[in-house]
Amino acid sequence: MSRTARLLELLISLNTKHRFTVQELADEFLVSRRTMLRDLQLLSEMGVPLFSSPGPNGGYTLIREQKLPPISLTVEEATGLLLSYEILEQHDGPFQSENMSTLTKIRATMSVEMLQNVAQLKERLAIDSPPRSFKNHYLKELLNASLEKKHQEIEYDSRSGLSVRIIFPFGLFISNGLWYCLAFCYKRKSNVTFRVDRIISIKEIEKFIGPSPKDVTVDKWLKQTHETSRKLRIKAQLTKLGCKILDPHPIGEWIQVSSDGSGIIEEKIKEEDIPFVGRMFLSLGSEIVIEEPVELIDFIKREAIKLIQYYSKEH
Numbered sequence: 001m002s003r004t005a006r007l008l009e010l011l012i013s014l015n016t017k018h019r020f021t022v023q024e025l026a027d028e029f030l031v032s033r034r035t036m037l038r039d040l041q042l043l044s045e046m047g048v049p050l051f052s053s054p055g056p057n058g059g060y061t062l063i064r065e066q067k068l069p070p071i072s073l074t075v076e077e078a079t080g081l082l083l084s085y086e087i088l089e090q091h092d093g094p095f096q097s098e099n100m101s102t103l104t105k106i107r108a109t110m111s112v113e114m115l116q117n118v119a120q121l122k123e124r125l126a127i128d129s130p131p132r133s134f135k136n137h138y139l140k141e142l143l144n145a146s147l148e149k150k151h152q153e154i155e156y157d158s159r160s161g162l163s164v165r166i167i168f169p170f171g172l173f174i175s176n177g178l179w180y181c182l183a184f185c186y187k188r189k190s191n192v193t194f195r196v197d198r199i200i201s202i203k204e205i206e207k208f209i210g211p212s213p214k215d216v217t218v219d220k221w222l223k224q225t226h227e228t229s230r231k232l233r234i235k236a237q238l239t240k241l242g243c244k245i246l247d248p249h250p251i252g253e254w255i256q257v258s259s260d261g262s263g264i265i266e267e268k269i270k271e272e273d274i275p276f277v278g279r280m281f282l283s284l285g286s287e288i289v290i291e292e293p294v295e296l297i298d299f300i301k302r303e304a305i306k307l308i309q310y311y312s313k314e315h
Contacts, residue, residue, distance in 0.1 A: 006031070010039060011048065013025075014048070018061065019059050019061050022037055022059075025040075075118055078114070079122060082118065138154075138202045139179060142181045150204050152203065153202070154200075155200040157198045166205065168184040170216055173218050178196075180194065181199075182218050191216065229272065230270070231271075233267075233268050234266065234269060235265070235290075236265040236288055236290045237264055237289045239262055239288075242284050243261060243263040246280075246288075271295065278299040278300050282300050
């Protein structure tokens with residue numbers, strides 16, 4: 001069990017105890033007394049109201065006045081919570097076994113009547129989020145490394161081929177159904193996003209020699225990247241059929257539909273998103289006319305030439 005998972009289980013266990021000793025908890029969680037002392041100290045620093053008393057009959061107690069009351073959920077709140085956990089399960093997240101444990105605990109607090117109501121509501125409500133077939137074998141290892149600030153050596157299968165990298169993970173995020181790890185890469189000497197499903201192997205570097213990079217949260221890094229990326233203005237005309245084809249796609253939100261069913265797109269995108277947007281627009285064929293930017297037009301031209309050359313060959 002990872003330290004993160006152990007701390008969560010420890011919090012649950014403490015709420016069921018009146019008085020306990022460090023050794024009792026160490027035996028329960030199969031760790032050393034020293035490890036359990038560190039865990040209790042960390043919980044105390046996080047604000048968990050622990051009180052210790054010395055002496056032969058001493059031990060720890062949880063200050064009950066500050067104990068949180070049981071959570072009371074409405075049918076709608078419970079359904080939303082259950083659906084959220086189920087979505088994480090679909091995307092092969094880092095807490096699959098923990099998600100199952102959480103779902104079981106949530107259901108255990110509900111009455112039979114409430115479970116029936118939740119089941120009825122779920123029959124009328126669903127989120128279609130198709131899972132990717134890629135396997136993310138090292139999500140927990142990378143997440144724990146980011147929490148414990150540990151360097152890792154990975155074998156990575158990038159577009160340019162296999163390579164061995166030393167990285168300092170900052171955290172994980174999911175985008176378009178794919179899990180990414182934000183980390184400082186010592187080969188690139190900069191912060192890099194790695195697709196987790198392309199990591200072939202990983203091992204911890206116990207004693208890394210050298211300075212560690214400046215820590216950054218994933219949320220802050222994503223916001224900075226969005227704010228500092230070069231923006232390009234898209235202007236395009238769509239036919240009525242083009243609007244219908246593009247509408248279900250996330251890019252469909254950009255369309256301004258006219259009274260006759262045709263549409264226009266006037267939007268700004270990051271320069272690095274040109275391949276993603278360009279391939280989508282290329283699939284529309286003559287149902288879209290792109291007026292700008294020139295970088296997007298040039299990309300579509302190059303991709304179209306590749307297709308023509310490929311199908312011009314004799315097979």
